[in-house]
Amino acid sequence: MNDAMVRIPRRTLLIALGALAAVLLVFALVATGVVARAADASTVASPAVLKTQQSAAERDVERAYEQAVAQVKKVRALNLAISAAQADTIAAKALNDLKLLRHSGLVSLGTVLGVTGADAESGAAATEQRFDQTPLTAQPAASPVLLAPRLYAVVARMSELATQLSDRATTELTAPAATPAPTTAPSPSRTPTPSASPSARP
Amino acid sequence: MRPATRRFVAFWLIVPALLGAVFASALDPRALPFTGHEQLSAVFLLDGQAYFGHLEDVPWSGTITLRDVYYFEDASKVASELPIALVKRGGELHQPVDVIRIRRDKVLVVERVTLDSAVGQAIAAQRSLDRVAK
Numbered sequence: 564m565n566d567a568m569v570r571i572p573r574r575t576l577l578i579a580l581g582a583l584a585a586v587l588l589v590f591a592l593v594a595t596g597v598v599a600r601a602a603d604a605s606t607v608a609s610p611a612v613l614k615t616q617q618s619a620a621e622r623d624v625e626r627a628y629e630q631a632v633a634q635v636k637k638v639r640a641l642n643l644a645i646s647a648a649q650a651d652t653i654a655a656k657a658l659n660d661l662k663l664l665r666h667s668g669l670v671s672l673g674t675v676l677g678v679t680g681a682d683a684e685s686g687a688a689a690t691e692q693r694f695d696q697t698p699l700t701a702q703p704a705a706s707p708v709l710l711a712p713r714l715y716a717v718v719a720r721m722s723e724l725a726t727q728l729s730d731r732a733t734t735e736l737t738a739p740a741a742t743p744a745p746t747t748a749p750s751p752s753r754t755p756t757p758s759a760s761p762s763a764r765p
Numbered sequence: 766m767r768p769a770t771r772r773f774v775a776f777w778l779i780v781p782a783l784l785g786a787v788f789a790s791a792l793d794p795r796a797l798p799f800t801g802h803e804q805l806s807a808v809f810l811l812d813g814q815a816y817f818g819h820l821e822d823v824p825w826s827g828t829i830t831l832r833d834v835y836y837f838e839d840a841s842k843v844a845s846e847l848p849i850a851l852v853k854r855g856g857e858l859h860q861p862v863d864v865i866r867i868r869r870d871k872v873l874v875v876e877r878v879t880l881d882s883a884v885g886q887a888i889a890a891q892r893s894l895d896r897v898a899k
Contacts, residue, residue: 608889627844677897707846711890
């Protein structure tokens with residue numbers, strides 16, 4: 564009895580195995596994402612885009628500063644229970660803190676953008692001066708820019724701290740007037756004496 | 766290499782690869798690999814969340830993979846020009862690696878992000894700043 568046999572030349576078998584191995588290799592490279600990662604480029608921003616991002620971030624820092632300052636000034640303008648001297652002290656301290664915070668925020672932006680040391684300080688001072696001369700409210704509205712996450716982190720922190728400072732100043736400014744603490748020691752009752760002038764207290 | 770082997774390789778490997786490349790470039794030339802064009806994708810999920818990054822979509826897998834991932838965050842309480850912000854994945858409390866796998870059945874839309882868009886420019890700026898930080 565003769566069995567049917569298919570004779571495959573060794574060379575054909577080797578080529579077929581080679582092709583199969585190549586297909587499996589391509590399959591593995593595609594499935595693991597190696598090809599995609601090797602083929603995909605990563606774009607970086609042009610200097611113009613970075614400048615746009617920097618300007619937008621500086622505007623955001625300034626906006627947080629101006630909003631907080633406006634809140635402090637608005638509350639200071641109210642009739643407050645505390646004395647005018649106390650209110651002035653609290654408002655002045657808050658405004659000074661906000662100015663320092665803005666400076667710190669602008670220096671942080673410079674650091675993120677690769678400017679360090681004295682250059683970052685001088686850059687921040689120049690930006691502050693520019694905004695002091697022309698506040699955002701006096702400038703035409705710029706087109707909104709979606710910030711890079713690193714720049715947004717600085718802006719978000721600046722905004723959070725500015726809100727905290729202005730809220731704390733508001734709380735202190737609107738606090739009730741301080742009253743003398745009651746003494747626990749017994750004291751002899753005073754004899755009421757007539758007063759010639761009307762009492763200031765109701 | 767023998768002529769027969771050369772013919773075999775040319776017919777079964779090189780010609781199909783070239784045909785596939787030409788066909789792909791007819792659809793979108795920037796989709797060709799190793800051309801230097803970045804391919805950013807936006808993946809919108811059924812729950813409204815959107816992720817941006819480099820997409821690896823293998824047809825036979827039940828998930829799609831995103832690398833170099835960014836997403837939107839509410840910024841309405843921040844004094845910024847836009848009520849949303851772009852955040853890079855990896856800074857969360859559990860500091861995940863920069864790869865996410867998304868179940869295919871949760872995906873609503875996958876779109877290509879143009880590099881000149883606001884998202885594309887913000888991601889490019891982030892990369893520049895990352896290089897500065899290194």
